[in-house]
Amino acid sequence: MALRHAVLAALLDGERSGYQLAKAFDVGMANFWHALPQQLYAELAKLEREGLIAGREVVQEARPNKRLFTVTDEGSAELQRFAATPSKPSFIRDDLLVKVAAADSVDPAELISRLEERAASARAKVELFDGLLRTMRGDLDEADFLARAARIGPYLTCLRGRVFEAENRDWCERTISVLRARTSVDAR
Numbered sequence: 001m002a003l004r005h006a007v008l009a010a011l012l013d014g015e016r017s018g019y020q021l022a023k024a025f026d027v028g029m030a031n032f033w034h035a036l037p038q039q040l041y042a043e044l045a046k047l048e049r050e051g052l053i054a055g056r057e058v059v060q061e062a063r064p065n066k067r068l069f070t071v072t073d074e075g076s077a078e079l080q081r082f083a084a085t086p087s088k089p090s091f092i093r094d095d096l097l098v099k100v101a102a103a104d105s106v107d108p109a110e111l112i113s114r115l116e117e118r119a120a121s122a123r124a125k126v127e128l129f130d131g132l133l134r135t136m137r138g139d140l141d142e143a144d145f146l147a148r149a150a151r152i153g154p155y156l157t158c159l160r161g162r163v164f165e166a167e168n169r170d171w172c173e174r175t176i177s178v179l180r181a182r183t184s185v186d187a188r
Contacts, residue, residue, distance in 0.1 A: 003043050004052070005082045006033040008075050011053060013154065015068045018044055028132070028154055032161065044069055052078055100175060108183045115172045115179075122169035129162035 010016070010024050021044070022037040029035075035043075044067075047053040052075035055067045071079075096118055099111055136155050137145040146152055 003033070003035055003039060004047060005079065006035065007040065007043050007047060008052060008071055008079050009153070011069055011071045011075075012079075013151065015070045017058075017066045017068050019066070021069070028158060032157060047075065050074075103179065108179050112176050112179050115176045119169050119172035119176070122165045122172065125165040126162055126169060129158055129165065132158050133162065 006025075006029055007021065010021055010029055013024070016024065018037070018041045022040050025033070025035055025040065044053065044055070048055050048069070051072060053069045054072050055069045058066050058068055060066060096114060099106065099114060103111055133142075133155065136149075136158065140148070145155065149155065
């Protein structure tokens with residue numbers, strides 16, 4: 001997947017400025033695609049040159065002018081082509097897993113500390129996703145939202161992010177328990 005497709009998908013929710021797009025990436029897209037703000041601005045310019053998005057300038061009095069972007073028909077067609085192509089299986093590339101693979105040869109206290117940090121981060125992200133999901137659903141329960149909402153794509157990707165972080169949290173906590181149990185047995 002190219003950044004272009006993630007930007008086009010993020011713009012499906014409506015007209016956004018580069019700043020708003022960066023915020024959307026931080027909150028929603030970051031669970032499956034990371035991009036720095038400068039990468040997003042460069043991609044917006046490229047997509048506009050290619051006719052996949054349209055930009056318009058908004059004059060502001062107390063602040064600098066801003067540009068707002070929307071997906072064009074050509075951009076929608078590009079997303080359709082992208083959606084029709086086979087997806088490659090994902091893989092895990094995580095330095096914490098390498099550290100755990102070396103668990104028998106490293107200081108278990110340091111490794112437990114790294115795992116606790118990751119578990120805390122995952123817990124915080126689960127809470128963030130829970131809040132985002134509630135906000136998207138509004139007054140509807142999940143089943144009603146999924147059956148009736150105009151757009152469910154962002155909700156479904158947010159659900160995946162929540163499950164991913166919950167699994168990270170659970171795995172870290174289990175690994176911490178195993179390491180602590182082994183450390184206490186070794187200390188005897």
